[in-house]
Amino acid sequence: MRGGWLKIYALAYLVFLYAPIALLPVFAFNDGTIIAFPLRGFTFQWFAELGRIEALHGAVLNSLMIAVTTAILATVLGICAARSAARYDYPGKRGVMGFIMLPLVLPEIIVAVSLLVVLLQLGLSLGAWTVILGHVLICTPFSIAILNSAFQNLDRSLEEAAVDLGETPWSTFRLITLPLVMPGIISSLLISFTISLDEFIIAFFLTGTEPTLPVYLWGQLRFPQQIPVVMALGTILVALSIILLTTAEYFRRRGVARAGGKDTGGFL
Amino acid sequence: MSLAQKIGRMRRTDAASGILLVSPTALYALLLLAAPLATIVVFSFWTQDYLTIDRSWTLANYRVAVTEPIYGQLMLRSLWISGSVTVATVLLAFPIAYFVSFHVDPARKSLWIFLITIPFWTSYLIRVFLWKVILGYNGVLNSTLLGLGIIDAPLTFILYNANAVVITLAHAFAPFAILPIFVALEKIDRSLLEASRDLGENRVTTFLRVTLPLAMPGVVAAVLIVFIPTIGDYVTPRLVGGPEGLMIANMIQTQFLKLNNAPMGATLAVLAMLIVTVVSLVFVALNRRFLRRQQ
Numbered sequence: 001m002r003g004g005w006l007k008i009y010a011l012a013y014l015v016f017l018y019a020p021i022a023l024l025p026v027f028a029f030n031d032g033t034i035i036a037f038p039l040r041g042f043t044f045q046w047f048a049e050l051g052r053i054e055a056l057h058g059a060v061l062n063s064l065m066i067a068v069t070t071a072i073l074a075t076v077l078g079i080c081a082a083r084s085a086a087r088y089d090y091p092g093k094r095g096v097m098g099f100i101m102l103p104l105v106l107p108e109i110i111v112a113v114s115l116l117v118v119l120l121q122l123g124l125s126l127g128a129w130t131v132i133l134g135h136v137l138i139c140t141p142f143s144i145a146i147l148n149s150a151f152q153n154l155d156r157s158l159e160e161a162a163v164d165l166g167e168t169p170w171s172t173f174r175l176i177t178l179p180l181v182m183p184g185i186i187s188s189l190l191i192s193f194t195i196s197l198d199e200f201i202i203a204f205f206l207t208g209t210e211p212t213l214p215v216y217l218w219g220q221l222r223f224p225q226q227i228p229v230v231m232a233l234g235t236i237l238v239a240l241s242i243i244l245l246t247t248a249e250y251f252r253r254r255g256v257a258r259a260g261g262k263d264t265g266g267f268l
Numbered sequence: 269m270s271l272a273q274k275i276g277r278m279r280r281t282d283a284a285s286g287i288l289l290v291s292p293t294a295l296y297a298l299l300l301l302a303a304p305l306a307t308i309v310v311f312s313f314w315t316q317d318y319l320t321i322d323r324s325w326t327l328a329n330y331r332v333a334v335t336e337p338i339y340g341q342l343m344l345r346s347l348w349i350s351g352s353v354t355v356a357t358v359l360l361a362f363p364i365a366y367f368v369s370f371h372v373d374p375a376r377k378s379l380w381i382f383l384i385t386i387p388f389w390t391s392y393l394i395r396v397f398l399w400k401v402i403l404g405y406n407g408v409l410n411s412t413l414l415g416l417g418i419i420d421a422p423l424t425f426i427l428y429n430a431n432a433v434v435i436t437l438a439h440a441f442a443p444f445a446i447l448p449i450f451v452a453l454e455k456i457d458r459s460l461l462e463a464s465r466d467l468g469e470n471r472v473t474t475f476l477r478v479t480l481p482l483a484m485p486g487v488v489a490a491v492l493i494v495f496i497p498t499i500g501d502y503v504t505p506r507l508v509g510g511p512e513g514l515m516i517a518n519m520i521q522t523q524f525l526k527l528n529n530a531p532m533g534a535t536l537a538v539l540a541m542l543i544v545t546v547v548s549l550v551f552v553a554l555n556r557r558f559l560r561r562q563q
Contacts, residue, residue: 006367013364017387017442020398021406027401081293088286096290100297105493107500107544109517110537113524114304117534119310137300140293191389198391201502205524214393221507229433234394241390249382 021238026233033224046232053229059216064126064214068198070135071189078143078188079181085144087149095145103142111137112205126208130267134202139192146191150184150255162213175228183255190248194241213237273291311534319528329535339519339536344501346515349430349555354495355436360438360447365486366479368446381450387442399436403427403508419536428510435506441497447492452486453479462507482561490553494549499544516540 050056063145084090085097115134119126154177162172176183177262202213207215217233220226312329316323333339368380388394402408403426410422426432456479464474502517509515516536523533 002480006363006371009363012368013442014383016439017379020395020439021387021400022403024394040505068332077293081290084286084289088282088289090283090286090290092292093286095295099302100290100293102297102301104455105496107497107517109502109520110305110308110541113309113533113537115300115528116524118307120530121307122342133300136296138297144293161473175478184538194389198389200393205521210555214391217391217393221393230397237394239269242386245382245386245389247359251306257385 016187024231024238025235028235029229030228033228046228047236049152049229050236056216056233058211059211062210063127063213066118066131066203067193067196069132070139071192073132073136074139074143074192075147075185075188077140078147078192079185080138082144082147082151086148101141102146103138106140106144108199108201115202116205126206128204128208128210130208131203131212135196135199136204139195139198141267142191142195143188146188146252147181147184150181153256154180154210181255183251183253187248187252187255190244190251194244194248197237197242229241230255279331281366288476303423305536306535311531313536314531316529316531320530328530329456330539332393332532333535342514342516342519343540344539345430346517347543347547349433349496349505349513349515350498352430352434353441353498354436354491356560357445357494358443358449358490361442361490362449362483362487365446365449365453369450381447383429384446385443388440392440393503395440396436396504399432399439400427400508403432427508429512430509432508432510433504433513433515436508437498438497439503440504441494443499448493449483451484452489456482484555488552495500495551496548501542 025114026039028046029042031041031045032039059128081100085093111134114135115130116126119130123217127139158180159172159176159218162176163169167175198214200218203212204218211219217230220230313327314324315324322381364384368377368384371379377391379396400407404410405422405424405427407427410419417469426435460482461474461480464478465471469477470495499515500517500520501515505513505515505518517540520533520536520540523529523536
């Protein structure tokens with residue numbers, strides 16, 4: 001085996017990374033209200049209870065709506081920036097791109113409070129749309145990071161050939177560029193959707209009277225008797241995220257293969 | 269040449285198309301990031317009395333932030349916790365990045381990276397909460413260790429204090445540290461390592477004198493990308509930190525949402541950003557000097 005000790009360390013590290021998620025289903029199916037060992041028995045009770053909580057359904061719908069809108073807006077903004085970064089050169093490009101990517105490292109609480117102050121100063125009421133504004137801001141850098149590689153792997157001679165054969169710039173983009181970067185776009189949509197669905201801090205500050213799913217969950221974590229239900233919900237969410245991410249990864253790899261590039265791995 | 273002609277000519281140049289294309293995104297960032305950040309700075313010089321905001325410029329908030337010991341204490345603790353998280357995360361992450369880059373079959377590298385990033389994408393709140401379950405008095409870790417007879421009484425130093433915050437954040441930010449280091453290691457020309465070995469260096473000295481300096485940009489990126497956001501983390505200190513583990517972000521939140529003192533919250537946010545920026549710049553400068561001396 002290559003790597004020896006390093007391999008053992010890497011496997012131990014994966015256990016550390018997966019420990020919390022692995023415990024989730026254990027307690028979601030555990031027939032006891034206290035989240036601790038020893039386990040008591042197997043039950044579907046907590047999953048069944050999920051179906052009966054009205055407030056939860058509202059929060060899920062609200063979150064889904066916010067996540068879909070965010071994914072679309074962030075990806076459109078991401079396409080503009082990534083395409084411009086990969087294809088064109090202009091003065092101040094590094095500065096502009098660095099600034100757009102800034103939310104990637106900025107503490108979320110700073111983004112959240114600064115948006116909150118501006119919105120309140122302008123006298124606007126908080127709601128789903130204010131959460132969307134914040135989420136688009138933090139999802140766009142991720143979208144750009146994914147799309148950058150898609151646009152950079154693109155062979156420019158393909159586009160030039162299309163123009164030489166009489167296509168307009170727009171039809172070239174639609175017929176040649178777009179299909180080639182489509183896997184990247186799908187991957188970006190899915191990642192933005194996942195980030196938005198999961199984001200808490202910005203949603204906590206900017207949500208109005210209708211909470212998003214994480215904000216609702218945050219409220220429930222205070223009540224010990226609600227914890228098993230939260231575990232059940234968490235299990236569903238994790239399963240969903242893994243499916244979405246696997247799909248995103250599949251499309252990203254297909255995109256890399258389609259553009260004839262070498263896979264360097266990872267979204268970021 | 270008329271203005272219209274000039275603009276027409278501009279539009280055909282590459283630079284103009286690039287600027288035109290990036291402008292929606294840049295404009296969005298300008299309106300929703302730059303403007304709000306500027307507002308926060310302005311706010312930090314105002315004061316608030318219950319619901320009315322006094323717009324006369326004053327340094328009163330900064331004076332309070334410096335003189336009231338609670339703020340300084342929280343700031344120092346946040347720096348200390350973020351620093352510990354950064355050191356722990358990067359030290360734990362480096363061997364993983366090294367393993368994936370140097371010992372994993374190239375065809376399976378992206379699978380490893382994918383496996384490493386998955387936990388990061390699953391619900392943050394629930395992950396943090398589960399650390400509470402793992403580290404608690406009757407938690408998974410304690411009951412396992414008790415059951416195995418390794419300890420006689422539950423460990424209490426791992427929940428509701430700064431240690432718990434460090435463990436949880438080191439878990440949450442793992443991919444952020446692994447990925448930049450991995451990318452830097454991938455870029456290293458393998459023939460340099462062979463050359464070093466041919467010239468009589470052993471594996472350890474090759475690592476110290478060739479691999480590590482070349483991987484340094486990745487390590488620096490990892491340090492910054494972990495250190496900067498963790499200082500603003502709000503959920504982890506609240507859930508697993510206990511009273512001893514609260515950080516500056518919790519105080520910022522309290523000022524904004526509970527005490528209704530937005531200007532004070534803004535001041536703390538500005539100070540936190542300033543301090544983080546200064547620490548990051550000093551770190552980058554020190555690292556540059558270190559690398560230059562190596563050469």
